Each structure stands twice: as structure tokens, then as C-alpha cells.
Amino acid sequence: MSETYTASITAPVNIATLKYWGKRDTNLNLPTNSSISVTLDQSDLKTTTSAMTCSSFTKDRLWLNGEEDLQLSESKRLTQVLANLRLKRKEKEAKDASLTKISDWFIHIVSINNFPTAAGLASSAAGFAALVACVAKLLQLDDDMTELSKIARQGSGSACRSLFGGFVAWEMGEHSDGTDSKAVEVAPLEHWPQMKACILVACADKKDVSSTSGMQLTVKTSDLFQKRITEVVPERFEQMKKSILDKDFELFAELTMKDSNSFHATCLDSYPPIFYMNDTSKKVVRLVHKINAFYGKTIVAYTFDAGPNAVLYYLEENEDKLMTFIYAMFKNLNGWENKYNGDELNKFIKNFEE
Numbered sequence: 001m002s003e004t005y006t007a008s009i010t011a012p013v014n015i016a017t018l019k020y021w022g023k024r025d026t027n028l029n030l031p032t033n034s035s036i037s038v039t040l041d042q043s044d045l046k047t048t049t050s051a052m053t054c055s056s057f058t059k060d061r062l063w064l065n066g067e068e069d070l071q072l073s074e075s076k077r078l079t080q081v082l083a084n085l086r087l088k089r090k091e092k093e094a095k096d097a098s099l100t101k102i103s104d105w106f107i108h109i110v111s112i113n114n115f116p117t118a119a120g121l122a123s124s125a126a127g128f129a130a131l132v133a134c135v136a137k138l139l140q141l142d143d144d145m146t147e148l149s150k151i152a153r154q155g156s157g158s159a160c161r162s163l164f165g166g167f168v169a170w171e172m173g174e175h176s177d178g179t180d181s182k183a184v185e186v187a188p189l190e191h192w193p194q195m196k197a198c199i200l201v202a203c204a205d206k207k208d209v210s211s212t213s214g215m216q217l218t219v220k221t222s223d224l225f226q227k228r229i230t231e232v233v234p235e236r237f238e239q240m241k242k243s244i245l246d247k248d249f250e251l252f253a254e255l256t257m258k259d260s261n262s263f264h265a266t267c268l269d270s271y272p273p274i275f276y277m278n279d280t281s282k283k284v285v286r287l288v289h290k291i292n293a294f295y296g297k298t299i300v301a302y303t304f305d306a307g308p309n310a311v312l313y314y315l316e317e318n319e320d321k322l323m324t325f326i327y328a329m330f331k332n333l334n335g336w337e338n339k340y341n342g343d344e345l346n347k348f349i350k351n352f353e354e
Ligand code: DP6
Pocket: 015, 016, 018, 019, 020, 021, 029, 035, 122, 124, 125, 155, 156, 157, 158, 159, 211, 212, 304, 305, 306
């Protein structure tokens, strides 16, 4: 039997709190602004990827959620990512003659998401992060996550952030060759373990306009976009990093909501306009602001990626306070009605609906 190597890995979804939207170089996938995200816990939404390489394989193959992707060789991003990883292995083999030359072998990859693919739930982020980390493990590369993030970035921009847990920044970099456009850790998950995320799936269908084409349209046609990338985001990037390091939830939440709104405003300002949020999304936005007003402080933040599904960030201590209202609005009080004063809650819901 031919010699084989195998590796397996999981990568969690990350949800941006400061959005990446716009490319300055489409080949190297270099962004027009830096971004920040929170990587969800490994036990939540994730991609599991396994890879095998064997001298007798005759081509690269990929199975996504049980179905073979027959267009693999036509996917520029995938072939670019695999070529980059193989190049790193080749360099290693050149330095150490005792290593088997697996850089010339074909690879079979099996990848499974435990959540809806391409529904604005950052599936490409977890997918490419898992693929890069898995193949790097398979090829026994020694590179650290920041180095690998430069390869993952070329698969899908947001993927570079999923290589780290916790709070992560993707620094846009300045160089035209992309060598300084990389993901770095802002703080590990343990720094602020009370931070929780809840995903409200408004619609699990595939999105109409992919992030890639949506952001290109925005770059080309939106007037608001220039202000966003030159003034708004650079300042917010520093403020958000500080809010994370200071564990200042109110500031973090405000910046997160404002940035989601700013990103969707540039989508609406694109021509023709792009709509990712639907009526349910807007209901969630209104609900969150009402909840925060009800408590007299910001206890919850929303953010929406390129789709209608909301991600809510909150601190664990406020979970009951938040969920009482979410369940009341969307599930008719199912079991949460006893946690808070019924009259007050009913008054709130009545006011909200009016
Ligand atoms: C709204 O990373 O999917 O989720 O680089 O073209 O693959 P490509 O785009 P992608 O865009 C993500 C956009 C976003 C914001 C974010 O995750 O920062």
C-alpha cells in the first residue's frame, strides 16, 4: 500500500464586530480597511476538515458537506491556497533532504459545516481557516498562525481571523505584496470569557449577493464608502481594540452596532443598492435598542454580516435579561415569563409592537 499522511482540524466561525468590506487588491485579497472579530467557541458553529495525501492520488479532490466539488481546479482561490501551502512544504523539503517529498502529491479534503453554508454566517471564514490549518498540519509546516493567516486571507478575507480564538484583528497592512496584511490576536477568549454571542437565524437561505461581488460594487459606486475607510474605521479600530482590552462592554457594544449600521449603509449606498437585512433583521435592531433603553444601559449589541441573520453580543450576567425579551418577542414567552415581572414585560411588548 502507498504511504499516506492524514490530518484533521476544526475551525470556528468568527463574526466581525468591525467589518471588512472592500478590497484594494483582488488577486492577493488585500482589504481597504482593518477589521476586528470575535471567534466563537469551538463548541458552537464550526467547520471540521480532514485531509489525506498519498503518492498514488491522481488529482486534488474536495468534498463539501458530503458532496464532491467537481469545480475544484477552476477555483482560483482554492488552487492559490493549496499552491502557497505546497510551496512552503517544498521550501522545507529543500532544507531537509530526509523529508519525504509529499509536496508533489495530490491531496483529498473533506469539509463539513455544522451550520447553513453561505447564509451570511461566515461559512467561508471557518471553511478556509480549517482548510489552511488542516493542510498546514498535513504538510507538517512550522509556520505560526499569523503567517498562515496570510494564506487563509487569499482564500477568503475573513478566514484569516478564524485561525485565532478570542478577539482578533486583521491588520490591513500597507505593502502591495500583502506581506503585512495579517491576523493578530487582540486578546484570547480567557481575557473576557463573560462575552457571549447568540445567533438569530432570520433566514438560512443562500444569500443573493455574495460578499465578494457585493463589496466590489460598494468600492466602485458608494460615496459613503470613502469616508468609511479613511475616517470612520481607522478611528473605530483603535477604540474597539481598547474597549476589548479594558473590557468596556458599553463602548464595545456601541462601536459594534454603529459599525454594522455603517457597513449596511454603504451597501444601501451602492448602485444598484444591496439589501442584506430583511424586516426581521430590522425588528431585531429595534428590539435591541428598546431592551437597552428599558434597562437604562447597553447590555446587548447586534451585528449583521452579508445576510439577514443577527448576531447578538452580551455579557453572560445579562443572559436572562436579554433572552426573556427575545423569547417574548419571537416565541411567545416560552418558559422565560417567570424570570421578570410579567406586567412590566407585557407592557414592554405591547409598547414595542405599537
Ligand atoms: C460582511 O471574507 O466572505 O462578513 O474575501 O471575498 O471571501 P471574501 O469576502 P468575505 O467577506 C466577509 C464580509 C463580512 C465582514 C467581515 O467578516 O469582516
